[in-house]
Amino acid sequence: NAGVTQTPKFQVLKTGQSMTLQCAQDMNHNSMYWYRQDPGMGLRLIYYSASEGTTDKGEVPNGYNVSRLNKREFSLRLESAAPSQTSVYFCASSEGTSGILADTQYFGPGTRLTVL
Amino acid sequence: SQKIEQNSEALNIQEGKTATLTCNYTNYSPAYLQWYRQDPGRGPVFLLLIRENEKEKRKERLKVTFDTTLKQSLFHITASQPADSATYLCALEGSGGYQKVTFGIGTKLQVIP
Numbered sequence: 001n002a003g004v005t006q007t008p009k010f011q012v013l014k015t016g017q018s019m020t021l022q023c024a025q026d027m028n029h030n031s032m033y034w035y036r037q038d039p040g041m042g043l044r045l046i047y048y049s050a051s052e053g054t055t056d057k058g059e060v061p062n063g064y065n066v067s068r069l070n071k072r073e074f075s076l077r078l079e080s081a082a083p084s085q086t087s088v089y090f091c092a093s094s095e096g097t098s099g100i101l102a103d104t105q106y107f108g109p110g111t112r113l114t115v116l
Numbered sequence: 117s118q119k120i121e122q123n124s125e126a127l128n129i130q131e132g133k134t135a136t137l138t139c140n141y142t143n144y145s146p147a148y149l150q151w152y153r154q155d156p157g158r159g160p161v162f163l164l165l166i167r168e169n170e171k172e173k174r175k176e177r178l179k180v181t182f183d184t185t186l187k188q189s190l191f192h193i194t195a196s197q198p199a200d201s202a203t204y205l206c207a208l209e210g211s212g213g214y215q216k217v218t219f220g221i222g223t224k225l226q227v228i229p
Contacts (some may be wrong), residue, residue: 004159035219042120042205042219043160050214059216090159100217101148101209107159 002026004108006091012114013081021076021111023091031096032074033058033105034066036087043090049074050096081115088112118144122206122220130228135196137223139189139206144218147211149182151191154203154222163204164191168211196227 007022025032034046035058045058049068063085065077074093078085089111094103121140129135139149147168152160166173166182166189173180179192193200203222209215 040221042221043207044219045217048214056214092159099148099209099212099214101150101165101207104162104165105150105160106162110157110159 004091004093004106006089006108006111008111009109010112012116013078014116015082017081018077018079019081019113020078021089021091021113022073023075023108024073025091025093025106026072027093027106028071029093029095029106030071031094031100032068033092033094033100034064034074034076035090035092036060037090037110038087045100046076046089048100081113083115086113086115118142118208118210118216118218120144120206120208120218120220122204123223126224126226128226128228129196131196131198133196135193135200135225135227137191137204137206137225139191139220141187141189141208141218144187144208145210146184146208147215148209149180149189150207151178151180151189152205152207154205160205193225196225198227198229201225201227 004025033048035043047066052071091108092105094105151163154160164180181190205222207219209217
């Protein structure tokens with residue numbers, strides 16, 4: 001039981017390059033989330049998927065796209081990376097009964113992304 | 117706009133004492149409040165959830181209180197240990213399901229042996 005896994009752990013991109021961050025959970029959770037964490041700021045929700053087949057924007061969705069590939073996997077794509085997207089990205093999952101914080105959220109280890 | 121304030125400065129406490137961390141919020145009617153622990157270079161780990169109609173929750177050495185009148189949550193760690201040293205985050209969500217979620221920047225706790 002690995003919980004929430006994320007790949008890659010580290011990535012350096014040049015401005016304008018694209019990449020996809022991968023996330024998978026093995027807890028049979030309905031809901032999955034992508035956050036970013038920047039120094040001096042709290043975690044901010046980028047996108048979430050309340051259930052398989054649905055995705056919704058969070059607080060800071062601009063410059064990102066997501067895909068809920070199946071119940072286990074939720075990917076985050078940067079189409080044209082910008083220096084402002086340098087951050088630590090966390091994926092999380094929860095049972096998703098009636099809200100993001102209504103249940104325990106399980107976070108992955110994070111991806112540290114630098115955009116030059 | 118909705119805002120959470122946590123002590124941005126580190127909290128140093130002697131081993132064995134009770135650590136108390138504060139989470140104040142404004143412009144919010146939260147349905148859920150959660151506390152997380154985060155160690156350097158790692159993802160947050162869930163500790164406790166408290167709902168708007170609950171005043172207090174306990175789990176082992178941890179206790180959370182939720183005062184919707186004062187718009188404040190207090191997080192207590194009793195008999196603190198050096199292993200409790202970490203950053204503690206609070207997070208809020210409004211009512212109605214899948215509302216805006218706001219995380220605080222966290223308070224760094226250092227337990228001194």
